[in-house]
Amino acid sequence: MSDLLERLRARGWRMTSQRRVVAEVLAGDHVHLTADEVHARAVERLPEIARATVYNTLGELVALGEVVELSTDGRAKRYDPNARRPHQHLVCSNCGLIRDVHPTGDLLDVLPPAQRFGFTVSKADVTYRGLCPGCA
Amino acid sequence: MSDLLERLRARGWRMTSQRRVVAEVLAGDHVHLTADEVHARAVERLPEIARATVYNTLGELVALGEVVELSTDGRAKRYDPNARRPHQHLVCSNCGLIRDVHPTGDLLDVLPPAQRFGFTVSKADVTYRGLCPGCA
DNA sequence: TCCTACGATGGACGAAGTCCAAGTCAAGAA
DNA sequence: TTCTTGACTTGGACTTCGTCCATCGTAGGA
Numbered sequence: 031m032s033d034l035l036e037r038l039r040a041r042g043w044r045m046t047s048q049r050r051v052v053a054e055v056l057a058g059d060h061v062h063l064t065a066d067e068v069h070a071r072a073v074e075r076l077p078e079i080a081r082a083t084v085y086n087t088l089g090e091l092v093a094l095g096e097v098v099e100l101s102t103d104g105r106a107k108r109y110d111p112n113a114r115r116p117h118q119h120l121v122c123s124n125c126g127l128i129r130d131v132h133p134t135g136d137l138l139d140v141l142p143p144a145q146r147f148g149f150t151v152s153k154a155d156v157t158y159r160g161l162c163p164g165c166a
Numbered sequence: 167m168s169d170l171l172e173r174l175r176a177r178g179w180r181m182t183s184q185r186r187v188v189a190e191v192l193a194g195d196h197v198h199l200t201a202d203e204v205h206a207r208a209v210e211r212l213p214e215i216a217r218a219t220v221y222n223t224l225g226e227l228v229a230l231g232e233v234v235e236l237s238t239d240g241r242a243k244r245y246d247p248n249a250r251r252p253h254q255h256l257v258c259s260n261c262g263l264i265r266d267v268h269p270t271g272d273l274l275d276v277l278p279p280a281q282r283f284g285f286t287v288s289k290a291d292v293t294y295r296g297l298c299p300g301c302a
Numbered sequence: 303t304c305c306t307a308c309g310a311t312g313g314a315c316g317a318a319g320t321c322c323a324a325g326t327c328a329a330g331a332a
Numbered sequence: 333t334t335c336t337t338g339a340c341t342t343g344g345a346c347t348t349c350g351t352c353c354a355t356c357g358t359a360g361g362a
Contacts, residue, residue: 044308044359065350080311085350087309104237106349120277120285129283133276140269141256141294147265148299149256157291158277163284180328180339201318216342221319242318 034096051076052087056097056111062128064106102128102157122162170232187212188223192233192247198264200242238293258298
């Protein structure tokens with residue numbers, strides 16, 4: 031994750047304790063926290079950090095392409111730090127557990143030209159749904 | 167759409183003017199209205215209809231499998247009456263236009279067992295993103 | 303060390319959705 | 333047809349998630 035901080039600094043990001051803490055909270059695989067969860071964990075390390083700062087920082091990380099935003103359930107958006115390797119998501123319909131998955135092949139290939147209605151299609155976001163081992 | 171009303175009645179739905187109006191507002195293809203849009207159109211036909219009633223009715227239609235709920239942008243949920251024929255969605259990244267599309271093949275096939283983490287995967291929701299003819 | 307523009311703060315605000323107590327009415331019973 | 337009743341509707345308060353903004357603080361260059 032420190033390479034993330036390096037990349038951000040290289041792009042002219044002013045490094046503050048708040049931004050560092052948010053970036054650290056997001057470290058890891060299969061991490062899909064809501065903004066409030068990020069804030070709660072950030073507060074443990076930096077008690078004064080404001081909710082608005084977390085929202086601002088998450089928005090910037092998304093704009094920089096370092097984090098992807100997902101809304102799998104229509105409730106709070108979740109933030110996924112694994113943005114550098116494209117992937118999709120597998121969600122448990124019962125408990126909400128989310129895993130990053132890598133389908134084989136190109137998902138755009140299965141959408142024939144006649145089904146594109148003249149759109150220039152550039153990506154496909156897939157949410158696989160089912161039951162996780164614990165809920166099945 | 168009147169067959170929808172028949173199906174609902176057959177399932178023991180008490181038919182009220184409010185429910186009828188909501189069902190009528192949702193008629194058609196490529197319809198993807200938000201709850202507030204449904205309410206606005208319902209009010210044109212039945213001025214006293216309450217927002218809560220629209221939410222209740224939409225929730226019931228979803229529970230009955232007659233309407234699918236989608237959240238393509240993390241903002242308000244949208245309601246798609248074309249629930250009887252499985253399909254996916256193609257969304258314009260610029261203006262938000264949504265079309266129903268039918269990809270070829272089974273989208274579950276491209277997720278290898280090793281990528282399922284023990285989940286029982288039952289469906290795949292796909293959002294294709296790109297630019298519509300008007301925005302390209 | 304000093305400056306200053308960029309970032310953080312926190313409280314108000316807004317959008318989307320839920321909840322609930324009280325009133326209304328669809329549809330079966332008589 | 334009228335009666336009855338439980339299901340449905342109403343509207344306003346409330347919750348959650350997120351944004352905005354005026355003011356304050358500070359990272360990092362001079």
